[in-house]
Amino acid sequence: MTGSGRDTDKDFREVELLRFSGKTAIVTGGATGIGAVYAEALATEGANVAIVDIREPEGESLAQNLYDRTSGNSVFINTDVTQNEATIAMARKVVNQFGSIDILVNNAAVYLDLGHKKPFDEISLEEWEKVMAVNVRGIWHCVKAVFPYMRRQRNGKIINISSVVAYTGAAGFAHYVASKAAVIGLTRALAKELGSSNITVNAVAPGLVSNDASRQLNEEKYLEQATKMRSLPRAMKQEDLVGAVLFLASPDSDFISGQTLIVDGGTVMD
Template identity: 40%
Template sequence: MNNGKLMGKTVVVTGAAQGIGKAYAERLASEGAQIILVDLKPEPLAEAVEDLRAKGLSAEGKVLDVSNEQDVKRFAQELGQQHPKIHGLINNAAIFSTIKLKPFWEIDASEWDRVMAVNIKGPWMLVGALLPYLRAAGSASVVNIGSDAVWMGKAGYMHYVASKAAVYGMTHAMARELGGDDIRVNTLSPGFTETNVPRETFTQAQLNGIMSAQSLKRVANTDDIVGVASFLISDDSRWLTGQTLHTTGGLLFR
């Protein structure tokens, strides 16, 4: 697909070495955007960049721990020198597929802090650090990735659920504070989405429960949701800010 809808836009996608983040990057690049893929893991990141380039897409990779304040500042400064205008940011990096399910009283405080640092402090720091370049774009779009696990009150990873709950509040406040700069901020909120990455965050019993609760009766994959990310980054959503789009096959209605 190349309809050129995102031609001329430079977009940062975090957590883009694998899973849904990589799929966002590929879809946006295929629509003409210049993509900066960001991830903690250098090797899969390099492979993801190569993969996109081999398909003739414009992609570069930057290794970054989004929870490290100094690194985020340095990353933003260096990126701003290369790309003085950033038109979009997808705050997708999170501790997710590596989480082991356990009751909340067995989560130790250091694991709690790490999940919060990556899943909510990181996105907040990145938007702040990239602000000069988002402003310079004239009009920009930030997409924070939530999770409908919040609205289901899913058991077994309360630190994750709490961190993602904070994303919605952050989106609302950022949308208010950045509206004057014509920077839109929305949340894309996936439900269960299959990727090729193994994970422990879903049991078969939970999956069965979700299947019976979803209106659309099949398991979602990344192709089902990347178009919504593209819409939120594109000018087609230019009058949308502070909103949540639930890409869940009709799980809950809110």
């Protein structure tokens, strides 16, 4: 929600205690694609969800939809994660509205907008910088923005979205692959630094999801090939990622940090 003046006190509607009741989650890149599925799952499980994205109409409409259908208070906050000050303002807004930030899902990325595959030496400097700015620097900004609040409450769950391409490589997207490998390194570094504040930092590395973005970026044959390589030989759905993200956001993973959970139907075995 951005200033629509909607009543956010929904305690009267809460009928049962859900897994994330009373918790506040930020999902970056939550307006569309897989991020929207994480936002929906967290809200359905009772969390107040801040959908942080640059796609305002989609974000507003999802927030309204979740607000209407779930017990949590969902809001949309238009924020470009490449802008440090904007992420600080976003975190302040979330705390002013909900009182805490318990979960941060760093999902925003240049993926759909990568455009067509191209050899590594044909990627422009601008394209390279953009992918790194959103996919890596954006995570750094968002973690910096939420850290003061999580440190104060001595509790926090940070989940960074990487990709199996960090393990397998992938031709045609050198900047994207490099960025997703950096997410794993950053996750490990932050886990070491934030652990003393009782904050866990983990990553999820999804396999190739058969969603709109992947279909635009890859030929159908490529998706079929990925399916064949899985231990569980079927198309991967966006929903296949929800269990891993919710586990890493829940107290069930309180003693797990710095890890990358590969969710790809058993293709890559690290």
